[in-house]
Amino acid sequence: MATAFAPGKCILFGEHAVVYGHPAVAVAIDAGVEVKLDFSDEWGIKNSYYANEYMKYQEEKNPHIHHIINDIFDYDGPPLRINIESDLFSAAGLGSSAALSNAMGAALHKLTKPEEKIDRIELAKIGHSAEASAQSGRASPTDSAASSLGGCVVVSGEKNEDWEHVFDTSLMTPEGERKWSIHSIDLHEKIINSWLVLGFTGEASPTGDMVSGVASRLKENPELYDEMEAIENITKAGLKALELGSLEAVGIAMNSCHEKLKILGVSTPALDNMVSMTRQHSFGSKLTGAGGGGCMVALTNNPERVAQEIEICGGKPLISKFGSKGAHLRGN
16 A cells, blocks of 8 residues: 655745746645555545545546556556545645645555655656646646645746746647746745635636636737736745745735736635635735635634634635645655
8 A cells, every 4th residue: 555645735926827937936735635545456436525435436537647647657557446535625726636646646656666765856747747637738837846845836937046946847738838947935934933824715716717718818818918927026026025024015915916816807706705804814815726716815823813704704714834744655
């Protein structure tokens, strides 16, 4: 048996813009996905999202797993029993599919190459490949990098000497080749000691549809590319605030980023309501991830009060510290 865990992520700045080469900042959160693999006489899968018992494994219903098993590992061994446990909200913008892909990749690596150490950079690339395969060729490496590496990562269209460079990656998308550089940053002590509170609207946020929708709106209205540039400037200001430990400045950047995402058409009334109601108890608040439902995030020193506001709005809160540990094996 092999067991691996990968955390979810929260994007603080730059969602959607990162698909077009602009920088984005993401942090790993406490919640995530655990995958257990074992050899069996027949293929089976149990996913805590949908069932409490093993069901017949169907490739078309599990595109991320199928890509990793067949296209990445070219696995031809005995059938597998795949047990998936998650404490992330599904389709909520918290990187659940990337966490699943990273945990699956780590567990399958352990099962098939037990003596070989897992390379977290290669694992991040596996997760990115699985995301792109399941999303019509469009995906940024933000989710997979944050989940695999842990901590706080910056994904940019080019290498930046202001941040610690980790690795480069690229992807051929329907719009052409995209290239990214992945960096990491050290968080100020004040940031580490603060809290993130995620609020789930209860409405699914299908990343592929939202990314395609933004692409269509950009094609119809090229002036929206100016909003992408504005998001980049906000992201850089937020990064400086993170390094300096200015919670107030980080919050201002988060608020500004939310307004730009609204212009791109990815927010909803439910998200806007939770963002508005939590700001009185937060340094800043915004939607996080693809939008169209999903989650918002607030930066605060009063997580219980923010969680209460989220519940009053009809949402489901999830409290996390900054920068959790990246993907890793468990009990092996």
